Amino acid sequence: MILALNLLLLLSIGVLPFATSLMAAYLRQSQGEHLAAGIYAGSFLVMSLFFLTLNRHILFAKAHMLVTPLSQEQRRSIIRRSFVGLIPYAIATALAPVSSYVTLAICFAIAMYYALPLASADERP
Numbered sequence: 001m002i003l004a005l006n007l008l009l010l011l012s013i014g015v016l017p018f019a020t021s022l023m024a025a026y027l028r029q030s031q032g033e034h035l036a037a038g039i040y041a042g043s044f045l046v047m048s049l050f051f052l053t054l055n056r057h058i059l060f061a062k063a064h065m066l067v068t069p070l071s072q073e074q075r076r077s078i079i080r081r082s083f084v085g086l087i088p089y090a091i092a093t094a095l096a097p098v099s100s101y102v103t104l105a106i107c108f109a110i111a112m113y114y115a116l117p118l119a120s121a122d123e124r125p
Contacts, residue, residue: 002062005054012047019043027100037103038096044107045089052082085110 019040026036058066059075070078092106 001057002054005050005057009047009050009054012043012050015043016047023100023104027104033100034097037100038093041089041092041096041103041107044110045086045093048082048085048089052079052086055079055082085114 019042022036023040026032056079059070059078063070063075088106088110092103092110095106096103
C-alpha cells in the first residue's frame, strides 16, 4: 500500500513541471489561460491529495514503524497541516475559469504557507 501511494505521489510530482510550463506559456495568451490555470491548480490538488493520503497511512496505520514516536495529537497536527492545502487548491481549481491570475495567487499563497517553519512546543521560551 505504501509503495503504491508513494508511486502515485511521485507521479503527481512528475507532472508539475509540465503544468508549470503550460501555465507560463498560456498566462499572457488571449485563449487557453483559464484551462492552463485549471490544469496547474488541479495538479497541485491531486498532489496534495496523494500527499495527505500517504501521510495519513504512515502516521496512523503504520505508526508503530516510526523511528521517533509521535503522540496522537502530534500526528493529528501533521495531518491538519497537510489538509489545509486541499481546500485552497480546490478553490483555486474552481476559480480557474474565472481568473487565471487569482488561481496563480492562491497557489503562491499556499506555497508561502508551507514554506513557513512550524512552531513547536520545544522552541517556546
